[in-house]
Every structure is written in structure tokens, then in C-alpha cells.
Amino acid sequence: MVEVFAPAKVNLSLHVTGQRPDGYHLLDSYVCFADIGDRVTVAKADETSLSVTGPFAKAIPTGADNLVLRAAELLGVSAHITLEKNLPAAAGIGGGSSDAAATLMALTDLYNIPVPDRDAVLTLGADVPVCLMRGQVRMRGIGDDLAYITESRMGWPMVLVNPGVSVSTPEVFRRLARKTNEPMPDDILEDTYNEFPDWLGHQRNDLEAPAIELEPVILDVLDALRAETGCRIARMSGSGATCFALFDEDDQASDAVAAIRDAHPDWWAVVAIS
Template sequence: MTVEEFAPAKINLTLHVTGQRADGYHLLDSLVIFADVGDRVTVSSAEATRLTVSGPRAAGVPTGDGNLVVRAARAIGVDADIHLEKHLPAAAGIGGGSSDAAATLRALSKLSGKPLPAMPEILSLGADVPLCLRRGMVRMEGIGEQLTDLDPALPLRLLLVNPGVEVPTPLVFKALRRKTNPPMDWPMPKEGWIEWLAAQRNDLEAPAIEAAPVIQTVLDALRDSPGCQLARMSGSGATCFAIFKDAESQKQALEAIRVTHPDWWSVACAAVA
């Protein structure tokens, strides 16, 4: 028996840092959607766990215990041959490793019939792993354990762009000057949604730009694209997203980005319910 699971890109439409606990963990308030682009995880029964990796972003991906996929298999206690088809850039603020781990947990649960591990064990894999087990639009609070499923994600037309730099998450959080910022302006409205979204923030954007100024270049390129309604960084970077008013402006913006910056990773996508 073989089970395949899709591991979608996670997009933080907002990311408010609202505090820091005594143990160092940061408190967040984030609105998240998932995209129809991502990695794929395929699992089949085996006597010992083995991970192989292919795909356009496979270079440099570890296949041992340093990979969250392997750690996820250990957490659920199922041995399997696991194949990861890697399309998303690593350490990019779009949950690639966390989404891969969540897809592995789902696939191994289906393969074996075992339930998913308890929340504390899933959370120990990474703050975004419980989130990446969800779909649609989700509000994430706390350190990643407080999840609220919202209405299905709007059919947004997006571009994801990464300039090819890695911005370590601990470095970005450390550079954040203020750790107690206001949460999102809640409740989220049904009318004037883009305007409301534009009034929210990603508190990690400024420190990430300090660490990697090219992120500002990406944001400027997206914001200057005709039809762009909003551009912002996702997660701790360096991937940025832009929301476009229609498919034609999305297509033209992608073509322009690929002509002017062929070395950047760029992809058109849509939010999935």
C-alpha cells in the first residue's frame, strides 16, 4: 500500500508578535492560508524508516534525523519508506519543512491506521506543524497551539517570490526591537477585507529586511506591479506574497518578475479551501 499527501505552502497573511514567554517562546497572532503549490510526500510500508528526496529543490535537503519528515515518522511510531518531492525553497517563511512533516503524519496515519500524536508531541516538531495539519483559513495564536478554523479561504490570486536568501528565524526574532505588539484588529470583516488586511502587519518584516535588504527589493517589485492589491512578507522570510485583483495582472506580474529577476524563485498560485 502506498499513500501520497500534498504538503502545501503556508502563507502568513499577517504575523503579529504580541509577547514573549519566560521560556523564550514568542506569542503570535497570525492569519494563515495555504496555497495550491507545495511538496509531495509518498509513504509505503517498510521494516525501517528511510527518506529519499527528489524534485527541483532537493539539493541540500538532509535525509537523516535532521529532516522534520524523519522526526515526524519517529513521533507517530511508524516505519516506512518515505519519498519527498521537494518544490518549495527551504527556510523560506512558507512552512516547507513543517508542511512536509504534517503531510508525513497524515500519510503515515492513513497507512497504519494509527491516530495522530497528541498536540504536545506534534508541537515539539515545530510551532507550525499543528497549523500545517489544517486547511482553509486559520487564525493561529499563542506559540502555535491555539488554532481557530475560519471561513474557507477566499479564492485569492497570489504570487510567491523568494530572492534566494535564507534568513534564520532566531536571528529575525532576536532583532525584533519590540516584543509586545498589538494583536490583529479582530473580528475580521466580510466587507472591505483587503483594506482590513492591509491595515494589519507582519512584525518580522522590518528585522528580516535589516538582515537581508533584498527582501525590500522583492516587496517593491511586487507593489509596483499593476493589479497588486497587497504585498507583504510571509513568516520570518524571505518569501514574499502579493495578492492580485485578477488572473491577467497576476500572469503579467509573474512574467515581469521572471524577466527582470530570473534568479528569484517565483510562482503563481491560489489559496485553497
């Protein structure tokens, strides 16, 4: 039996820089991974099966299209897979992709086989290759151009909030007013720890505006985060609806979550370390 953690993937920035003739969008994104997430456990079996537990289990389909099952199929092995689903689904924090990556890690360990090459992994989804890397990563292209910024965490106290709505990624991209935007600058590594939120504030998530157009409650989440003491920056992650905020101190992040849960008991709000 092998167990692998599947962390939440947070797009600290997400610049849409173009679109290929085949329709795939080109991105330039600063990706980090939080210390909260799902868990995947695998054990050898004659036939592959999937059990889903955890607070968000009911939202997860268990048919053949599930990315965890597709990851096992890609490897050509069978196993009993248990997915402990702690992250909301379709939330812009890479839950399904991270689960698929964790499944690949667990099954290749269980069967002592190599992880497939990046092109093969990309068939599972554009975010799966980056989820195999962890750390802090600059993700460009369609998710195939990946480079470590650093393999360690930043250590910033982070709050993640999801208002309980699902956002259609294709619809968000469809509503994007401009498909060719400026990429991030190349001076990411020149910024010190304390200056990072200010540097990040000059970056963007180009999908934020169309996502808010679809689900205005996302703006309510951002306003709630920005109103909390110690919030250095708040932004939407991915195509939404989860938003993140970086805080100066752990206590400030904890206080922010308590306040948001009190004001909005139907929202998912957690403290994490980025």
C-alpha cells in the same frame, strides 16, 4: 502507498504579541495555504528511509533531524518516504512544517492509527499543528491556539516570490525592536471578499523590518510586487524571505510573475491561489 500534498503556508499577517519566560514568542497570525507545495509519498517498510526529489532537493538534509523523519519517529512506525521538494527551504512558507504534517497524515492513513495530540505534534515545531488544519486559520500563542476562520480557500490570485536567500528565524526575532505588540482585531469574519486586502493592509508582519535589515533584497522583492498592475497588497510571509502579493485578477498575477522572472531570473516566482 499513500500520497499527501504539503501546501505552502502563508502568513498573511504575523503580529508578535509577547514573549514567555522560557523564550518562546507569542504570535497572532492569519494563516492560509496555497495550492502549490511539496508532495509526500509513503509505503510500508521494515526500516524508515527518505528519498528527496524535486527542484529544491539538494537543499534538504536527510539526516535524523529532518522533520519528515522525526514525524515518522513520533508515530513509532517505519516506512519508505519520498519527499518531492517543490518549495524553497528556509523560506518563511512553512515547507518543512507542512512536509511534517503531510507525513503525519500519510502515515496515519497508511497504518490506520490516530494523529498524535497537539502537544505531541508541537514537539516537531510550532507550525506543524496549523499545517494539519489547512484552510484559513487564526494561529495564536506559540502555535497551540488555533481556530478556523474558514475551512475553504479565499480564492485570491497570489504571487509568491523568493529572492534565493535564507533568513535565520532566531536572528530575525533577536533583532525585533519590540516583543509586545497589538494583536489582530477580532472582526476578521466581518470583512467581505472585496474588502479583505484593505482590511489586511491594516495588519502587519512584525518580522518584516528585522528581516529586511538582515537581507535588504527582501525590500526589493516587495517593491517589485507593489509595482505590478493589480497588486492589492504585498507583504513578507513568516520570517522571510518569501513575499506574497494578492492580485485582483488571475491574468494580472501571471503577468506579474512573467515580469519578475524576466527582471530577476535568479528569483523563484510562482502564481498560486490562496
